[in-house]
Amino acid sequence: MRTIEHWIAGLETAGSGSRTGDVFDPAQGRPQAQVRLGTAEDVDAAVSAARAAFGPWSQTSLSARVRVLFAFRELVDRHTDELARVVSLEHGKTLDDARGEVVRGREVVDFACGIPQLLKGEFSDQVSSGIDSHSFRQPLGVCAGITPFNFPVMVPMWMHPVAIACGNTFVLKPSERVPGASELVARLYAQAGLPDGVFNIVNGDKDVVDALLGHADVDAVSFVGSTPIARYVHGRASESGKRVQALGGAKNHAVVMPDADVDFAADQLVAAGYGSAGQRCMAISAVVAVGQVADQLVQAVSSRTAAITVGAGTDSAAQMGPLVSAAARDRVLDAVDAGEKDGATVVVDGRELQVPDGADGFFVGPTLLDQVTTDMSVYTEEIFGPVLVVLRVGSLDEALDLVNANPYGNGTAVFTSSGEVARSFQRRVQVGMIGVNVPIPVPMSYHSFGGWKDSLFGDHHIHGPEGVRFYTRAKVVSTRWPHVREESLAHLNFPTAT
Ligand code: NAD
Numbered sequence: 218m219r220t221i222e223h224w225i226a227g228l229e230t231a232g233s234g235s236r237t238g239d240v241f242d243p244a245q246g247r248p249q250a251q252v253r254l255g256t257a258e259d260v261d262a263a264v265s266a267a268r269a270a271f272g273p274w275s276q277t278s279l280s281a282r283v284r285v286l287f288a289f290r291e292l293v294d295r296h297t298d299e300l301a302r303v304v305s306l307e308h309g310k311t312l313d314d315a316r317g318e319v320v321r322g323r324e325v326v327d328f329a330c331g332i333p334q335l336l337k338g339e340f341s342d343q344v345s346s347g348i349d350s351h352s353f354r355q356p357l358g359v360c361a362g363i364t365p366f367n368f369p370v371m372v373p374m375w376m377h378p379v380a381i382a383c384g385n386t387f388v389l390k391p392s393e394r395v396p397g398a399s400e401l402v403a404r405l406y407a408q409a410g411l412p413d414g415v416f417n418i419v420n421g422d423k424d425v426v427d428a429l430l431g432h433a434d435v436d437a438v439s440f441v442g443s444t445p446i447a448r449y450v451h452g453r454a455s456e457s458g459k460r461v462q463a464l465g466g467a468k469n470h471a472v473v474m475p476d477a478d479v480d481f482a483a484d485q486l487v488a489a490g491y492g493s494a495g496q497r498c499m500a501i502s503a504v505v506a507v508g509q510v511a512d513q514l515v516q517a518v519s520s521r522t523a524a525i526t527v528g529a530g531t532d533s534a535a536q537m538g539p540l541v542s543a544a545a546r547d548r549v550l551d552a553v554d555a556g557e558k559d560g561a562t563v564v565v566d567g568r569e570l571q572v573p574d575g576a577d578g579f580f581v582g583p584t585l586l587d588q589v590t591t592d593m594s595v596y597t598e599e600i601f602g603p604v605l606v607v608l609r610v611g612s613l614d615e616a617l618d619l620v621n622a623n624p625y626g627n628g629t630a631v632f633t634s635s636g637e638v639a640r641s642f643q644r645r646v647q648v649g650m651i652g653v654n655v656p657i658p659v660p661m662s663y664h665s666f667g668g669w670k671d672s673l674f675g676d677h678h679i680h681g682p683e684g685v686r687f688y689t690r691a692k693v694v695s696t697r698w699p700h701v702r703e704e705s706l707a708h709l710n711f712p713t714a715t
Contacts, residue, residue: 234255261432
């Protein structure tokens with residue numbers, strides 16, 4: 218069985234560790250590869266390579282940096298199917314869904330190709346007599362990325378193309394459950410002409426994360442994953458003086474108003490709730506039905522839910538694949554059991570699903586629970602599986618109170634035909650990304666992505682303009698060119714403009 222190794226200084230390497238982990242085929246429920254689990258020495262080797270590469274790369278002209286990114290963009294585009302296949306095999310999502318994530322990741326590379334426009338800085342003429350001011354931004358140094366299993370290509374691409382375009386070097390710690398795509402990305406960067414050491418990978422688990430967080434030569438950490446780990450990463454990285462952005466988990470609500478088009482809303486909810494088996498940080502997991510829309514909506518969602526075809530991600534007939542691991546499957550089954558025990562109505566039950574040729578796969582069928590209340594664990598916990606829960610409220614105000622009381626604030630959506638309701642919702646909801654009749658409002662690469670509250674720790678959203686700010690720091694220069702001695706107005710008072 219093949220072992221997926223680290224990528225340090227332009228070379229595949231086994232590093233110093235002897236531990237490996239299983240990389241599963243979730244549709245078959247058995248290992249398909251091994252991944253090397255790195256050590257603190259491996260992190261040190263990768264950070265040293267990135268540090269050595271930082272000087273020359275940060276001094277490489279903007280035009281030369283951008284040429285590499287354009288070449289990389291073309292290679293990612295050309296290898297979309299190959300990347301998607303690796304994602305589908307390791308994660309379990311359908312091939313079309315995986316292609317979608319590769320495209321959304323590549324769009325961040327598109328954005329990064331325009332970095333000269335974003336690094337132009339600002340200039341003020343004559344801020345005081347004979348003095349001009351300009352500001353510009355410089356790269357930070359060595360940036361680390363720690364990423365989750367659910368978007369093996371896209372989430373790392375939220376980070377490294379922007380960091381690298383800004384002149385930083387990068388060490389990626391991908392999820393140990395889905396390491397294969399990152400290996401291919403490293404090879405594409407090399408083929409695009411990126412100098413050795415600018416992009417590195419250390420595979421592994423907590424040991425690697427802790428070594429990165431404690432490493433004196435890592436300047437910034439971008440993390441995406443679950444909330445408890447995001448909180449931990451933010452705390453540890455901040456303590457050691459690093460810049461850090463840590464994106465956490467989610468519980469995304471879709472509020473459906475009585476004036477919504479119910480069939481349209483049901484189509485969107487089913488797509489957003491069960492796509493990728495609900496393993497998206499922007500998946501809709503809680504439907505808040507307002508007023509008399511509830512019965513009709515539950516009916517419309519349930520008929521669509523029951524019709525979803527589940528199978529291996531590589532099966533072209535499948536609309537939804539398995540969960541990523543046996544533990545994830547068991548967690549989802551337990552959550553549904555608990556919901557039922559707490560009094561929720563199981564409208565569509567995916568617990569007993571049998572998939573042909575997938576007896577050992579990590580499958581759970583799409584599941585719909587109605588009459589859920591905010592005290593039930595099936596609502597309070599992030600399930601991260603193909604489970605939609607319906608809560609019923611009487612008004613928009615009640616819906617907003619419910620959404621705003623939730624500790625997460627990643628994404629939300631409102632389904633309505635009223636501009637007034639939509640405007641009120643977007644102004645009052647305590648959530649970072651909002652859809653109006655759009656169920657998964659993932660911003661395009663030239664906007665930034667980020668939640669509020671327990672869905673993001675740190676000040677910066679990721680990619681887009683905030684990504685550029687995160688991966689750079691500002692300098693402001695005040696310049697005077699005195700050419701006659703008499704111009705010197707220096708005195709001991711604090712200077713003000715003259
Ligand atoms: P996870 O938190 O288990 O793992 C994320 C990363 O942290 C992995 O690289 C993992 O190796 C590492 N890690 C895990 N446990 C650790 C520990 N104890 N100490 C140090 N590092 C550790 O998340 P996951 O299961 O891979 O991904 C799913 C989660 O990610 C969900 O909660 C989902 O909502 C969230 N997510 C959020 C966003 C977002 O943009 N906010 C995007 C995608 C996924």
